[in-house]
Amino acid sequence: MDIFNGLMLGFSTATTFGNFLYCFLGVLLGTAVGVLPGLGPIATISMLLPFTFGLPVDTALIMLAGIFYGSQYGGSTTAILMNLPGEASSVVTTLDGHEMAKQGKAGRALAAAAIGSFFAGTVGTLFIAIAAPLLAGLALTFGPAEYFSLIVLGLITSMVLASGSLLTALGMALFGMMLGMIGTDVNSGAARFTFGTPNLLDGLDFVVVATGVFGLGEVLANLENERSRSAGIAQVSSLFPTREDWKRMAAPILRGTGIGVLLGVLPGAGVLLASFSAYALEKKVSRHSAEFGKGAIEGVAAPEAANNAAAQTCFIPMLTLGLPGTATMALMIGALVVQGVQPGPEILTQQPALFWGLVVSMWLGNLMLLFLNLPLVGVWAKLISVPYHYLFPMICVFVAIGVYSINNSVFDVYMMALFGVLGYFFKKVGAEPAPLILAMILGPMAEEYLRRALLISHGDASVFFTSPLSLGTLIVAALLLLSIISPRFRKVREEGLQEVD
């Protein structure tokens, strides 16, 4: 199917009444959770995942995707108006965005963020439409060795990008892989780490772990600084960028989009890296670099474009290879697998309506977001001021209902409470949980591909180095690890990730 026919099919799928409605619902919810500090897309998606099981698979994916990229838009609103990142990826937006707001240019900063995001979203979805079929064609030639190496790369990237030390992140990833091994071994049928309870025979549901660690754990952590949770909200003035603004933000948006599109595809990198890199690049190349940190519009437009572009293109490895690059994508895979769709190179030929419908819905969603975020920014600004002591009991209720409804199992609810405590513990010891969730999904895949690769080669580990693609992937992974040891990169990483905390 060529791209044109694909897009036509996508339009007819995405514009059915149900899909259109759920796309709108998704971006609306996404903006809301993006705006609210202390409630992120991972927690929201894992919370809502069980309720999508009853929907058709394309509708479910369209809505979940909408939550994810919608939260990128919403995150920038809080960043600009309150100097608080609604999402981790909008941390850099606080630097210049809030400065602009202090100077009475909040409206223009919001417009720059939304316009940059919309442009980047459009390019990002086009890039998916073009690149995904190519990559899927390529992926058909991948053997288990290539897949294993890609998984290793994804895990290493997520560790390098986690805040805190590499060793801590490695421990979190290994712990996540252990959690992923709980349950029945697919090859031998042996029950592993089930502690004799039949509740664990099907494995530990990663939705339970994700809602526990990100949803409940976040609540516990936020309750700590409850008293200090008040901040002024900047007034929103004119939303129209001036001619000067347009001139200054055009090139940064283009560059930010380029960076975001490419980095989004890299397994494990996600949207955070994209926004940091775009900001760093703009600071270097801009003619107004002295203004950075003091309210430069480039410093808002470029990272916002980059994080939204990456939020679209990070779907590519998930859809075409079946490999999640980020924790959010791991949740999307979970949503697909529950519905009986195995993401991978065949998804384009077997589920064309699903793939193209998602691509087109993303573009429609971006368009809706532009209108939701600019004229309605006053509504969102009000939402920020909802006090946390109203919000968190509702979060508790939603996570509990969500987890219970997966299997109607009380055991899952107790496990979620346990992982909530663990999530709080990880927060206290300064260990970021993102590698854990990713490894929990990737771990069992890694085991399966390692087993297959070595079965074919009769136990000869050199298969990973004789295939050029596998070798290349492993070299990139090794370079990433080496780069973190180099003091210069280390400094940049520490500076960049420090802002997140």
Add this chain to the structure above:
Amino acid sequence: MKIGQDSILGLFFAVTGCVALWIAIQYPFGTAGRMGPGYFPVIISSLLVVTGICVVIRSISASGDAFPAINLKALFMVPAAVVVFGLAIEPLGFLPAVLLLLVLSAATSVKFRFDWKASAGALVFSGLCTVLFVKLIGLPIPILGTWLQ
């Protein structure tokens, strides 16, 4: 020696790894060409033990951040509220379980006041949740459980 973040995390990794390793060596290991169910778990849990020990060593050699204070009230109350929800949902049903969870978790907040406004809000919210999840989404959970029918 003050107890740092790292020493506790390292111990957590090492102990979890040890337990996992002890369980994993009881599964058939197999060979590289024909892996048994124990092959991968043994490797991963050994790595986890080693990582944990390294983190502990790092905590001794370098002065890391101290373990921060813990909000014991929240740490106990919120998970307890979730457990109460789990205990209540089958015998009491959806509506009472949601109400219990809502009130118990809200009580954790320093701003919690038990007045008529809060109670009315909790009732209305539980009612809305019941309509949304049981009536509209159609979760197969009875609104009132076996004890109340």
